[in-house]
Amino acid sequence: MSFQRMWRLKDFLLNLVGTKCLSCGYVYYPPKAACPKCSSRNIEKVSLGSTGKVISYTVINVPIEGFESMSPLIIALVDTGNGRVLTQLTNVKPDEVYVGMEVEATVRKSATTLDGYVPYIIKFKPKNSS
Amino acid sequence: MLSKVYVVGVGMSNVGRFYEKSLRDLAAEALFKAIDDSGNLIPEYIVVSNMLSSQAEQENLASLIADYCGLRGSSGFKVEAACGSGGAAVLIGYSLIASGLANVVAVVGVEKLSERTTPEVARGLAYAADADFELPYGISFSGLNALIMRYYMMKYNVKREEMSAWPVLMHENGYYNPYAHLRMRITIDDVVKSPVIADPIRLLDSCPISDGAAALILTSEELAKKYNDTPILIAGVGNALDSTDISSRYELDTFLASRLSAERAFKLAKLSPKDVDIAELHDAYSINGVVTLEDVGFAPKGMGAKLIAEGRFRVGDKPVINPSGGLKSRGHPVGATGVYQVCEVVMQLRGDFPGVKTGGEVGLTQNIGGVGSNITTTILRR
Numbered sequence: 001m002s003f004q005r006m007w008r009l010k011d012f013l014l015n016l017v018g019t020k021c022l023s024c025g026y027v028y029y030p031p032k033a034a035c036p037k038c039s040s041r042n043i044e045k046v047s048l049g050s051t052g053k054v055i056s057y058t059v060i061n062v063p064i065e066g067f068e069s070m071s072p073l074i075i076a077l078v079d080t081g082n083g084r085v086l087t088q089l090t091n092v093k094p095d096e097v098y099v100g101m102e103v104e105a106t107v108r109k110s111a112t113t114l115d116g117y118v119p120y121i122i123k124f125k126p127k128n129s130s
Numbered sequence: 131m132l133s134k135v136y137v138v139g140v141g142m143s144n145v146g147r148f149y150e151k152s153l154r155d156l157a158a159e160a161l162f163k164a165i166d167d168s169g170n171l172i173p174e175y176i177v178v179s180n181m182l183s184s185q186a187e188q189e190n191l192a193s194l195i196a197d198y199c200g201l202r203g204s205s206g207f208k209v210e211a212a213c214g215s216g217g218a219a220v221l222i223g224y225s226l227i228a229s230g231l232a233n234v235v236a237v238v239g240v241e242k243l244s245e246r247t248t249p250e251v252a253r254g255l256a257y258a259a260d261a262d263f264e265l266p267y268g269i270s271f272s273g274l275n276a277l278i279m280r281y282y283m284m285k286y287n288v289k290r291e292e293m294s295a296w297p298v299l300m301h302e303n304g305y306y307n308p309y310a311h312l313r314m315r316i317t318i319d320d321v322v323k324s325p326v327i328a329d330p331i332r333l334l335d336s337c338p339i340s341d342g343a344a345a346l347i348l349t350s351e352e353l354a355k356k357y358n359d360t361p362i363l364i365a366g367v368g369n370a371l372d373s374t375d376i377s378s379r380y381e382l383d384t385f386l387a388s389r390l391s392a393e394r395a396f397k398l399a400k401l402s403p404k405d406v407d408i409a410e411l412h413d414a415y416s417i418n419g420v421v422t423l424e425d426v427g428f429a430p431k432g433m434g435a436k437l438i439a440e441g442r443f444r445v446g447d448k449p450v451i452n453p454s455g456g457l458k459s460r461g462h463p464v465g466a467t468g469v470y471q472v473c474e475v476v477m478q479l480r481g482d483f484p485g486v487k488t489g490g491e492v493g494l495t496q497n498i499g500g501v502g503s504n505i506t507t508t509i510l511r512r
Contacts, residue, residue, distance in 0.1 A: 001261075001265060001266060005262070009262055009263075009266075012262075013263075028377075028378040029263075029377050029378060030260060030262065030263040030375050030377060030378065036373065036378065055382075056277040056278070056281040056382065057277070057280065058273045058277050058280065058328045058331075059326070059328065059329040060268070060269070060270055060273045060276075060327075060328045061325070061329075062252065062270065062272065062327050062328065063249060063252075063268060064249055064252040064253040064256050064268060064270045065247075065249040065250045065252065065253040066253065068249065073267075073268050075268075075269050075273050075277070076277075077281075077376070077382070083377070083378070084377045084378070085377055086263070086264055086267060086269065086277075086375065086376065087267060088267045088268070094329075099280070099284060110266055110267070110268075111268055119266060121266050121267070
């Protein structure tokens with residue numbers, strides 16, 4: 001991930017902005033240029049909110065290149081009630097995570113990119129944890 | 131109006147990690163075997179399938195392979211659809227013949243991954259997911275499929291032991307396949323106790339990272355019957371796309387593109403799932419095999435793993451699933467896998483596959499790119 005690529009994505013990766021179709025009402029994340037369901041280009045940006053529930057999760061023990069220092073990595077699919085987000089969980093141990101866990105968004109550091117940039121992105125932590 | 135298209139030659143290299151062989155060596159081995167098998171039909175087009183040749187620091191593969199194999203001046207290009215590149219290349223090769231644009235086409239799938247370490251290859255594979263929105267979190271392909279596996283097992287109350295029946299059956303079949311990467315038998319206990327890659331996916335739920343090449347010679351009806359005693363008809367092909375990300379999927383426990391691509395191929399072939407005698411499905415992980423077994427129409431939703439655990443889909447059943455051993459045991463030379471599947475089913479229908487033999491009249495292959503985002507189904511008929 002290059003510096004300029006992360007900069008382009010800042011609105012989405014730091015604010016969890018998805019898209020809502022103004023023709024059929026479908027809301028989804030990541031954002032698209034047209035609605036996947038009805039193909040309408042009549043769409044608007046919509047905030048997904050900052051809380052949700054874990055609907056599935058995994059603990060990755062074999063990291064991809066660039067994420068070795070973050071292993072084991074806890075990845076979850078979080079349903080915000082306004083779209084699903086694939087995210088990393090933080091402030092929690094792997095064996096403490098469960099489906100249905102209530103989580104909230106927080107800004108954290110991600111792994112240094114291959115070109116040496118340290119990106120900050122939204123992760124999720126257990127609700128009301130510090 | 132589409133003209134009929136036949137497979138008249140197949141060739142495969144062994145699947146494995148071949149430090150002594152280059153990408154072009156593997157491609158030449160498979161292509162020469164396929165040309166020889168066809169009765170020496172010389173292709174006008176070379177359609178190459180590959181995903182990650184950049185990891186072997188080589189692009190422009192059609193020119194490379196054609197020229198290395200004495201076919202300078204022929205036509206060709208590479209087709210890329212992530213791990214589904216092979217199936218996509220078969221579809222393109224099919225359409226070149228069906229449209230009348232060419233009479234003889236070689237489809238060459240090749241992948242050379244042993245040049246790189248596992249983290250480097252895992253990162254390359256992750257580029258087939260949504261790199262803008264998923265890569266910043268460090269998600270691997272194992273991780274993405276693990277999210278689906280956990281969701282599926284909870285929704286349908288599938289036990290760990292039931293999921294483990296898939297890789298056990300694959301290794302039982304692959305044990306007899308001389309081309310297979312991992313030729314050893316395993317037990318349910320081996321799977322359950324194997325190291326966790328991305329919970330709940332364990333090592334023995336996962337395909338190996340493989341090198342390999344496979345090739346097909348496709349031709350028109352006229353040439354097929356002139357040159358070959360056992361041409362196999364490509365009765366149908368179908369491709370379908372879904373989101374690269376899994377966040378915006380309509381369902382997490384089903385692959386929309388699996389169902390749609392199968393429906394499109396069956397419609398073209400005027401056949402249905404109950405007509406299929408043998409199928410090669412894309413089990414990069416146990417969960418992929420189980421989900422697509424259901425989405426293609428061979429098992430009711432939520433029942434795929436349970437039916438395998440009950441003993442279904444072995445030789446003597448209809449259909450037989452993955453007599454090659456599947457991606458789990460045969461291995462997964464990524465961009466070549468879809469071509470391997472077609473080679474294997476063609477040999478089963480001809481009766482000369484050198485491993486577990488199924489017999490039968492109708493075969494199906496399904497090749498998945500991404501986490502179910504680019505899927506091609508091929509239906510073959512004796």
